[in-house]
Amino acid sequence: MSQNKVILGSEEWFSFPDLGIPTIKARVDSGAKTSALHAINIAPFVREGNNWVKFDINPIQNNLKTVIHCEAPLIDKRIVKSSSGFREQRYVIQTTLDIGDTNWTIEMTLTNRDSMGFRMLLGREAMSGRVLVDPEQSYLLAAQPSTDKLKEIYQNSEKAEGGLRIGLLASNPDLYSNKRIMEAGEIRGHQMEFLNIKECYMKLDATKPEIHYRGGKILDKFDAIIPRIRPSITFYGCALTRQFEGMKVFCLNSSTAITQSRDKLYSLQLLLNHGVDIPTTGFANSPLDTDDLIKMVGGSPLIVKLLEGTQGKGVVLAETKKAAESVINAFKSLNANILVQEFIKEANGKDIRCFVIDGKVVAAIQREALPGEFRANIHLGGTASVIRPTAEEKRIAIKAAKAMDLKVAGVDIIRSSKGPLLLEVNSSPGLEGIEGATNKDIAGEMIKAIEKNLKYKI
Template identity: 80%
Template structure:
């Protein structure tokens, strides 16, 4: 550019390198940095350099038009918004076109659902190139609805996939990224829905779920809840509201709720004929000795009902140690679960992944030396294992008893035969996909397709 161009406070622009043919931009000299609306922002490496993958919905309040983008990362900065909120954002460089003018700018990536424009052009990108006439709009020309339809028809051609929301907390988790990727590969419209950004409208005639910025989420075909333990209550309430709107949930709210209650889930499993290690339960017991003896004495496992991923689980190797731990838990006024210790397992257990009534993968987990519990989160190792027909039968029966379409079923091998330890309603994919090479995320998407009798072309 050799001369400055006069633009209005609102214009249409395009990003040729990102293959975005038209997007409305707010030209704001009061803002320092430029920002582009982006979702499912995922960093990755490409030829030894840091890149970022993301999707753009270029048209406000239109989730059907989706552009998949990739760009090299040039920086990561903390940006302060007009409301005072500080956010760490990836920064990319890309060419912007305004009318017949084209130049390279730096752009930060962020979710702009709550803003009126998908793109904000800040003064750093304008310097030496633009003069803003705040009373004017679209001085460089408007883009008609017909042109928008023409530009974006390629994103909606052919058979329409399902609209699926992944209800979770962290888009950077391997499991969440894999599920989004698997759905997109099978032709579906995938959206990451942060549980904390969702809120509900309870109304007899028009119930709704809203997302940050006021976007209504009632038009999803299905949701995949992956609720972290600390968000169980609110996450299940959201899932229940989706279900009330006749939106299919891969694991329903009632099943997730009962799976998070360790005692209730064990009682359900026993009532359905699933063998578990001998277990005792008490609330700060006075008869500590009897509680210890009822599970066969020491060594034994002591658990807090609220513990997850190996936290709140203690191995008491002697009776004295067990008494000390139980007495310590008494002071917390905590519900205590004690369980027989299966010594012959030698720090190993099995994780069987059940999807829609079938075991789709299995691995053996082994604890680190000196640890008694096999847990990938605590540094344990995973390997492929051949499971028996009986172990498969237990896993399938356990998932059915808990009414879970997707379940991670933990089994331990003992001299009495396979015993069930736990059923997880939001099992991680990284360890088991890495160990087995199976596309478990794809199996989860297929389970949703089966519910809708959906067939790929």
Template identity: 75%
Template sequence: MIDKIVVGSEEWVKLPKINIPAIKVRVDSGAKTSALHAVNIEPFVKDGEHWVRYDVYPLQSNGKTVVHCESPIADKRVIKSSTGTKEHRYVIKSSLHIGEDEIWEIELTLTNRDSMGYRMLLGREAMMGRILVDPESSFLLGDLDDDELKSVYKNKEVERKGLKIGLLASNPDLYSNKRIMEAGERLGHEMYFLNIAQCYMKLDAKTPEVHYRGGRILNDLDAVIPRIRPSMTFYGCALTRQFEALNIFSLNSSNAITQSRDKLYSLQLLLNNGVHIPTTGFANSPLDTTDLIKMVGGSPLIVKLLEGTQGKGVVLAETKKAAESVINAFKSLKANILVQEFIKEASGKDLRLFVIDGKVVAAIQREALPGEFRANIHLGGTASIAKVTAEEKKIAVKAAKAMGLKVAGVDIIRSSKGPLLLEVNSSPGLEGIETATEKDIASMMIKAIEKNVKWTTDS
């Protein structure tokens, strides 16, 4: 025991075999395997052996310092993360240099740890027989300041000309908007908050333009992120369409947003793509109220104004009499209404799956507060990390694809008939899902733009 190294809960180490001179690790005896943050992971064959090349951004919140690595593949395993998600990972071997002169070989799994607080996790397999952990302490073997890190990583920076990205929204103080702006700036981009109401357009065959308050022309943007509040859907989509006409990439297209905001059309589109929804009736101030109620399985049921947004114009009718009263009340408005079966067994719970670029990146379960109900919308309550099934992920991805959305919040409810899709949101909020899952969703959205827009890099 005397010969063992005493370390804190976080330390700086070196990985000489793959040319990483310093990386901060989370020392975690609760984790079996060690993991290294890696992106652009690509297997290849070298001299008849299986290798993997990958890029490591070793410093948290630094998108410029990168180490290009290649290693023989030691193994490929299914690893279960702390959130319960299973992932196939490549395993490599590297020397671990810790402290003054202690060095030994360890195994590392390669995975994207962008959403985690540390670029490397040191698990117990790498520590056995060599390390004792003092969880109350940090950097017992020495800390590194910014100047020291700059020195050890000299010549490992890439000069990247950041993208010009406009966030089209209404409230700069909203959590989601602030997070997206911060993430873009942290990743080296020029971010502009553009109030939709203060943008205006020049429609011209030769010189189409988008102007902003004060006369600034926005034609030089590389990409836009539309986060359009429901009341601004028409103008916001027209504005997004104008940017698209200027060959400026939009994270969600104007057509996709328009489709997702049309409640009836979106449901029809989902059904046409094989996505199951709660049984729904649609009518224009129906005369035959009794048959409409019967059509969706009777009471209790949900009645919605087609034009309602964010919970407005949504009523739970618990009895046939109550349903008739609500529908008749809407008749006087000569309004289009949706009548939908109420899923009792869900007990006020639903799932929100966050989809980016065709992949579910996070999921939470939302539960209504006592006395509330969830009628195909999120009305508040609590949120917690959720373990979702392969079928639920498949539904979410299929729904986002059917809408044409690169970024979507997909709401699913669990019923006795299986998972049913409630709604697809083209401007999903980040606060609940980032808080519950501790994932950096905002950065994932920015990186989805990087995949689709040329980003000049000189290394």
């Protein structure tokens, strides 16, 4: 019954609402069995136990600037023989095709069609029982849009979709902080992508630098990157951040800021040069002057810190001069670089963590060691409670973050008889403790900082 079928020409403009494609020109080919859609950066993934695939498409022929990021259920992988005889394994998706006033679900293979004249091919499997083809006609359902009209359609589509494309550059997607940042970005209408640092690799090129992801996906068209780099992979994580910066992508913390924050000696020197007070600290390369080094920081008890140590590791409390000499000389015999620091007894196992975002203290907690727990001027655990930092403590936290050029920082401060002293500045501070204690949406504040810096309004 032909009256119930849609009549198509050999070329038509279709749309795929589930993929966010408002219009695309297709070749209607009853000689081809399967339908095909142009796709690049194809990457399968699992969502709630089901197989999906994400990919990018340049929907307009010869226009690489317009990109749509798509996701669809993954139906199959098939070997497809092209018209030129080339056999290729392709991913197969299922989605809704809109044709004029009707629509139905079709299956399509994904392949790079840059060398073809059409971004889409509609095959007979998708047309069977629904379509008649008049090969002498074209654009029976919609007129051929002008170049300006196409630009308008896609601009309106992007505005309707809204949101920024933000990548979270980190190591563990299941970490509380990372899950919260992804969630906060999605709540505010942005496209969030988790980028595992170890699965990224770079192309260094003067004219076209690139970052690739597992399977060859090119990481481009990002508006912003949030680097959350473990200390153990600082070198490579900062190299990736630097590469994104070279591609003109806004990074919430810069590679330079992260690198200098991880160098304990340099960061302390930088803070002092900006007028931020720290506990008296000594550094030496030779063990020959151990006695004077101990006197320099006020004698025992004192703290010995490995420069490469992180989050409490490589930190020793030496309660007597003899113990201090023994620890210092032991480290030096291993050619380890160490800092020797005065012990602030009056802090009584407490410090203050100020969370600074874009030049403002958005939350603060006091952290207290459990009874009997060793705290060598650093936080090793215990309990956290809400605290209202003094104006001076806020000033120090903001000044420290600015000195390190960090837009996001966890600034640790200790109260002493000399006034508040800065202990450490963390460029990838955790969110769980401070969000749990304060009940504040710190992750949301990080996303707002990106919006502010990119002058994006929701």
